Amino acid sequence: MTKLRLVVLGLSLSSSWGNGHATTFRALLRAFAARGHDILFLERDVPWYAVHRDLKDxxxxxxxxxxxxEDLRxxxxxxxxxxxxxxxxxVPEGVAVGHWVQKTAKGVVAFYDIDTPVTLAKLERGDFEYLTPGLIPxxxxxxxxxxxxxxxxxxxRxxxxxxxxxxxxxxxxxxPALDCEKRWDLSYLGTYSPDRQPTLERMLIEPARRAPHLRFVVAGPQYPTDIxxxxxxxxxxxxxxxxHPLFYAQSRYTLNVTRADMIRAGYSPSVRLFEAAACATPIISDIWDGIETLLDPGREIVLAQAPEDVLAVLDQWPEPRREALGAAAQQRILAEHTAAHRAAAMERDLLEGMRRRHEEHRPALEMRA
Structure with missing residues (x-):
């Protein structure tokens, strides 16, 4: 097997506070390293992550x-x-970083977009915060x-x-799936986002108002004080x-809420979807194209649109049905969607990229010869 030297410039590996990038990178790169590769992760030192670092070494x-x-050089x-x-x-100043990397690197250069629908929406309105159309080719x-x-x-395009x-x-x-007493009937784990909040209101806050006998929790930073x-x-x-595993284990069900741009694009599963399923915690989710390719609605995940849909599950589903949903989701995720699966796919694509670069450069070398 070819041992690859990989350099990653990402938003954050050291801090999971306020972003889902860190946990995504941690799982992916740990599995990639387990395949025998060498990895250097370069992270911009910013104060809001520096004070919340939960992985320093x-x-x-x-x-x-x-x-x-300048320091990146x-x-x-x-x-x-x-x-x-x-x-x-x-990545902070990602356009400048991208230009420099494309000009400097001799190997394959890739962009990993953990926010693709948001990125494309930004490009459409001329917001080039970390990527421009000209960088993509x-x-x-x-x-x-x-x-x-x-x-x-x-x-x-x-x-x-x-x-x-x-x-x-x-x-x-x-x-892992943990066996412990349930504290909440429905949980949600995610940083505040204005475009997710209406769904959270509809799928958790309104059900909570209608069912004072049930217990709910919302975990994550940056929620406004006026909610x-x-x-x-x-x-x-x-x-x-x-x-996270204990949080999910203490939840009878957990809620998956998707950003508006990602719902429009479809095929944009949140990392929380995979994590909760791995913990065998039953998931109630909003609806978007492609979710059925990941988890089977009704058997491995519950799809809901209204407060009534959520309350019907929380109040009426018997315990064996709830447990079967979580177990089926766990089996599916472990069979198809672990970090090891992603690392193998990334390795394959990088090796293919290296082959393409070699093929493209070989005619020029032969002409010079």
Whole structure:
């Protein structure tokens, strides 16, 4: 097997506070390292993550921090010597970082978009926070959080040489199913987002108002102080990844809420979907195209639109049916959607990218000869 030297420039590996990137990168890169590869992760040192770091010394890769674009140049030799370099979405000054990496790297250069529908919506309105249309053709591979028709759109509209789905995943060892007493009938774990809030209102807050005998929890940072939480909704500001399995185990059901741009695009599963399923916690989810390709509605996941749908499950489903739903979802996720599955796919795509680069450069070398 070819040992690859990989450099990743991502939003964060060290802190899971306020972002889902860290847990996604941790699971993926741990599994990639287990395949025998060498990884350097470069993270912009920013104060809001610095005070919330919950992984300072990973055992699966080398983690380094840089303070500015100029400081990033310290790692030029690593970029030049890498077999592959991956730049992630929402990297600070990501456009400048992308230009520099594309100009500097000698190996495969890829973009890993953990926010694809949001990214494309930003591009459509001329918001080039971390990516521009002109950068996309310069990335040999566009790894996309979103699958389905979006992949064709990236290649046909934006000129990506190769757009490949790289969904989030889960590390089963980090997300085991635990047997413990239930504290909540329905939980939600996620950072506040204005476009997710209406769904959270409809699928959790309103059911809580109608069912004061049930217990709910919303965990995650950045929720505005003016939200009117019912008395039976507990608020937790942050749950570190190490405590996610216990959080899910204490939930009879957990809620999956998807951002508006991702619902429109479809095929955009949240990392929480995989993590909760790995913990065998039954999931109630909003509805979007492609969810049925991941989990079978009615057997492995419950799809809901209205408060009545949620309350029908919470109040009427017998315990054996609830447990069967969670067990079926767990079996499906462990069979198809672990970090090991994603790492194998990423390795295959990077090796294919290396082969394509070699084939493209060989005619030029032969002409010079």
């Amino acid at each position: 990973p055992d699966f890769c080398r983690l380094e921090f840089y303070s500015s674009l 310290r790692y030029k030799d690593a970029i030049v010597g890498a077999d592959a370099v991956i730049v992630g979405s929402y 310069g990335y040999d591979i566009y790894f996309s959080f979103t699958g389905g028709p979006t992949l064709g759109h990236l290649m046909e 934006y000129g990506s040489p190769s757009a490949r789905a790289l969904y989030c995943s889960v590390d089963p060892e980090a997300y 009117d939480w019912p008395e039976n909704v507990e608020r937790v500001d942050h749950v570190p990844p190490t405590e």
